[in-house]
Amino acid sequence: MNCNRAKDTLPLYAGGDLSPIEAGKISAHLQQCAECRKFYEGLANQQTLLRSLRQTTVTTAALASMRQGLFSRLAAERLGSWVRLERFLLIEARRPRLAFAAAAIVVIVSATFFAQLWQVTANPAVAVFEDRDTLRLPADYREWIVLGTASTGPHVGNIYVSPAAYHEYERRGKFPEGTVMVLESKAASDNGIALQASVKDRRFNEGWGYFRFDATAEGLAKRTRVLPESAGCLACHRDRGI
Amino acid sequence: MELLMTRVPDSETAPETLEIETLVRKTLAGDCRAFEQIVLQYERRVMTLSRRLLRGIDEAQDATQEVFLRAFKYLHRLDVRRPVEPWLMRITVNVCRDFQRKSQRRHYTFCEAPSKESETPGNAPDPYSGFAWEQERQKLWKALNDLPEKERMAVILRDVEGFSTAEVAEILGSSESTVRSQICRGRLRLKEAMDRKTGEQS
Numbered sequence: 001m002n003c004n005r006a007k008d009t010l011p012l013y014a015g016g017d018l019s020p021i022e023a024g025k026i027s028a029h030l031q032q033c034a035e036c037r038k039f040y041e042g043l044a045n046q047q048t049l050l051r052s053l054r055q056t057t058v059t060t061a062a063l064a065s066m067r068q069g070l071f072s073r074l075a076a077e078r079l080g081s082w083v084r085l086e087r088f089l090l091i092e093a094r095r096p097r098l099a100f101a102a103a104a105i106v107v108i109v110s111a112t113f114f115a116q117l118w119q120v121t122a123n124p125a126v127a128v129f130e131d132r133d134t135l136r137l138p139a140d141y142r143e144w145i146v147l148g149t150a151s152t153g154p155h156v157g158n159i160y161v162s163p164a165a166y167h168e169y170e171r172r173g174k175f176p177e178g179t180v181m182v183l184e185s186k187a188a189s190d191n192g193i194a195l196q197a198s199v200k201d202r203r204f205n206e207g208w209g210y211f212r213f214d215a216t217a218e219g220l221a222k223r224t225r226v227l228p229e230s231a232g233c234l235a236c237h238r239d240r241g242i
Numbered sequence: 243m244e245l246l247m248t249r250v251p252d253s254e255t256a257p258e259t260l261e262i263e264t265l266v267r268k269t270l271a272g273d274c275r276a277f278e279q280i281v282l283q284y285e286r287r288v289m290t291l292s293r294r295l296l297r298g299i300d301e302a303q304d305a306t307q308e309v310f311l312r313a314f315k316y317l318h319r320l321d322v323r324r325p326v327e328p329w330l331m332r333i334t335v336n337v338c339r340d341f342q343r344k345s346q347r348r349h350y351t352f353c354e355a356p357s358k359e360s361e362t363p364g365n366a367p368d369p370y371s372g373f374a375w376e377q378e379r380q381k382l383w384k385a386l387n388d389l390p391e392k393e394r395m396a397v398i399l400r401d402v403e404g405f406s407t408a409e410v411a412e413i414l415g416s417s418e419s420t421v422r423s424q425i426c427r428g429r430l431r432l433k434e435a436m437d438r439k440t441g442e443q444s
Contacts, residue, residue, distance in 0.1 A: 011427075011428075015400065015401065017400075017407055043429065043433055046382070049378055049379060049382050050382065050386075051401065052375070053379065053383065054403065058286065058302065062289070062303060063285055065303065066285065066289060070306070070310055073311060074310070074314060077315075
């Protein structure tokens with residue numbers, strides 16, 4: 001091995017980066033050549049010096065200050081659950097079947113949520129009072145479920161209840177608070193409609209309040225006050241245990 | 243105390259990797275505390291390397307934050323069966339390269355030796371604490387910073403940080419033979435610079 005080739009590989013030899021065979025050749029050359037030996041010693045010293053730089057590290061104070069900033073930036077990063085959902089979907093996207101399942105769950109959950117929201121805003125299942133005792137006429141009662149028929153005196157007619165209240169009754173065996181039942185009856189003698197309503201409300205006697213919407217020149221009254229007591233209605237409710 | 247700065251021997255990495263694996267999984271499941279544990283475990287390593295690759299402590303601080311934010315963002319891409327450290331070091335190198343590009347655009351040429359705001363870990367006596375050694379070290383540090391960028395990075399990672407040539411290649415995203423020649427040229431250039439400085443002084 002000549003000196004030029006040795007000098008090209010001596011930096012690697014000084015750092016222990018040569019294979020044993022290559023290193024053996026260099027060692028043999030160094031034993032013969034004083035000039036290369038001097039060059040190598042300089043490199044070896046430099047390696048020690050470079051290694052000694054490893055000892056210095058950043059101060060604990062600098063680390064603490066860095067960490068403080070980092071943790072607040074991380075907290076800002078974590079804001080928003082949608083980001084995390086997106087991340088979750090991204091991870092699961094490695095497994096397409098799971099990603100599909102996750103996406104399907106998101107769609108179902110949000111569809112159910114919006115459907116419920118729509119139901120609540122579109123079909124109020126509960127009675128609307130204007131003040132403590134004045135009930136507003138339920139405008140769409142004819143779209144409700146017909147519970148059965150009832151006859152009071154000369155009148156006979158259908159009893160309507162809102163679908164939401166009916167479903168609740170099916171499920172739990174009792175009507176929810178605020179349920180409105182409407183009895184729309186026609187007298188056999190004339191064509192006039194009589195409308196009676198009962199509202200399930202704890203404020204009233206035995207839990208139900210009774211109302212009558214009288215016919216006026218413009219049709220039925222839009223609002224009416226609670227009746228003092230209606231023996232007939234009370235008896236009917238009591239008989240059916242509702 | 244040297245241990246604080248050198249890498250953990252291979253025989254000891256197994257339980258550490260296992261623990262990191264749990265921490266990574268917990269983080270991905272949304273546990274914020276788990277990621278903070280990862281930060282605490284690697285912050286000194288990351289910030290020290292940033293400090294060596296960049297010019298000032300403030301830049302190193304910003305870079306370290308950026309490294310962990312990127313790590314947090316791309317944690318799902320990490321293969322937990324492999325050691326985390328080279329992955330973090332690779333992010334650190336990339337972040338520092340970005341920072342260098344930015345500061346070059348601002349004609350940022352100031353350079354200082356790291357010892358001004360650094361400390362020797364623990365209370366172990368520094369075997370090279372003699373005045374002459376300290377002077378040599380400062381001189382070397384300056385010469386190191388004057389190296390061409392690629393050679394500087396390779397030498398810092400191999401000789402100062404103590405990674406193997408294969409690890410340096412992985413961190414820099416380059417081949418082992420390229421890294422070997424960069425290290426070789428870097429060391430040689432460093433020696434020439436040091437010899438020149440010694441010649442100027444005498």
